[in-house]
Amino acid sequence: MDGLFHKGVVPASAGGGFGFQSRIWGLLLDRVVSEAVVVYNGTAVTVSADENPDLFWEMRVAGASLGVLTSFVFTAEPSPPQDLTFTYNWDFTASEASRALAAFQDFVQIDIPATLGGELVINKSPTSGNLAVQCFCIYFDDVATSNQTVAPFMDLFREPDSASVTEGDWITVCAEWATDALDTTTLDLPLYNTSYVKSILVPEEEVLSTSAMNAFIEYLATAGHDPDPGWRTVFLSTSLRIGLTGRQEVYYGKHYEKLTELKSTYESGDVFHVPHSVKLKA
Template sequence: MESALSEPVVAGLATDLAGDLVTPDDDAYDQARRVWNGMVNRWPAMVARCAGVADVRRAVAFAREHDLPIAVRGGGHGVAGAATVDGGLVVDLSPMDWVRVDPDDRRVQVGAGATWGDVDRETQAFGLAVPGGVVSDTGVAGLTLGGGMGHLRRKHGLSCDNLVSADVVTADGAFVRASADENEDLFWALRGGGAELGVVTSFEFDCHPVGPEVATCFVWHRGERAEEALAFFREFAADTPRAVSVLPFYAWVPEMEELPESSWGDPAVVFFGCYADDPEEGTEVLRPLREFADPIADFSGTMPYLELQSMLDEDYPHGRFYYWKSLYLRDLDDDAIAGIVETAEACPALLSTVDLWHLGGAIADVGETETAYTDRDAPYLLNFEANWDDPRKTAAAVEWVRDSVAAMRDRSAASGLYVNFPGFGEDSEQVAYGENAERLRAVADEYDPEDLFGRAGAET
């Protein structure tokens, strides 16, 4: 989309930046404007590829001065597509992908353009990890600002629970630090609700001893036993140690040589996760999930934590179409299990999954109002994850997700949604943040009174 700004004005911004300013006339524009989700096809007036904080402040000031809509891109991996905007300015933080580990204090400082793969690679060099996502090229910024669920969630909490401080450029161009001792209200909001509050330029996290080897579970069971498998998992999850974080999901067997050709295209229930402690002990703890039934395939075993963190990367390529929407389940009773299987069986796009995240543990140790992230007492998160390559399936895939969420809200003890799996943000702040919504809005009004960042904000 062509900018209405004059060439000298745009050229002035380009001159002021240490990084690159990409406009529609540039050969790099088509690549610079695209984000991970192929459903999102927007045309910003310019993309400021920021080399550092000074560039971020200049870009924010420029957008404010010229009344441009603004979007912030960290890793660009968010399903809602909020990292780009039609006709506006994208503050692209991807060049700011540095990671600095302090192994003695077990802390790591991370630039806002880094991915979890960047963080894992540096922290694992010292036998440390920060709870992150389950796909290595997910951005640190968006995942953390929305909460941050990964393989270490029950043992060490969410990404946002391990946030020590953050550097932020606010809508008025100020550069502030948010922590438990500085700008405490902003720090509260950044932990789970920070997408619209400013541009976070760096994060400081606590690290934990993890790896280098971890016990993993990645076993495929036949879909014909899906209800039985989920009921088995319910009993397993009821008293499992905190070191266990397992994600059961309903899927369809992909056409991969590692999986038996006779099962390609068949429904399956997969138990996927790890034991974030002694690998030998973890192998025994996870064994029941492997031995529930004679599996289609079992890839479980002890492996490097880095390998676990990238196991799903190939399943989420850039440019695929994605539409995900979630809700928290208060109870996984037989009716809820039947609903999960029934909605899964109606899926029109067989690259999709229906994910049941086991929560609790360290997540529930934090009080409901201690951070913006909410629904901490929910034992499960259910996510309908539509993934497809054929654009002709778009309407059916989106409809399936929305209908499935509505059906589960009607028949289950359900609430809220996880803001990193939000559809395209159709639901109200009250649904997303519950009792924290009013306070979050007050913080946003304080730091961005003119709504410069809007609801798009930073994203994964």
């Protein structure tokens, strides 16, 4: 899974694990057959669909609120016999980038094979007002049919400014995703960035409108050029959090009541906490 290359197997397995193969095999979480868990009183238990099934369910939904995961058992799939990965890069104007985003949104809603996984990445360009647009895809099928599969999207644009294409077996293609290990041993970080990253999921049934995409692209193309740092926040405020309630209900939705009951059963010591922890049943 793509998540493995960013944060290791445990967070991805415990809370999702969406990657380029998910259209074929689902989330990495879906491949978990059983888990070994240490609960609050130090007891090691095995959880699965047949053994402690309630705890297995909650560990897959809110495991950080219940215990420490020490091992997993997964189901595996045969590796595809042929694989292809390709990256196309463009330096687009804002209007071209808007068109690319709209085209990609349309493309992923047609009946494309589950063997194609990909993403459109939009970043700032060195050219003021432009955007660096990258289309990265992996094709787990006969490479001879790859061009036909992506043609409905690629044919809408000029030739990429640069491209990288790799064909091979599973290991060869996986190696294309990998990057060097992050070495922080020589970094001196006396200050820490207090910015926050926000991820917005667009529901399939409520896709982005043209006006929303244009506004989003316009912001990406212009924000950060000639900034006025005088308007930047110069201090942190902790008082606002007092009035923010119900975050667990929003995060876990209809499952939250059942989660609180199981938390009270398996983790009555209330030892494990994360910002969105499940609370003990009142």
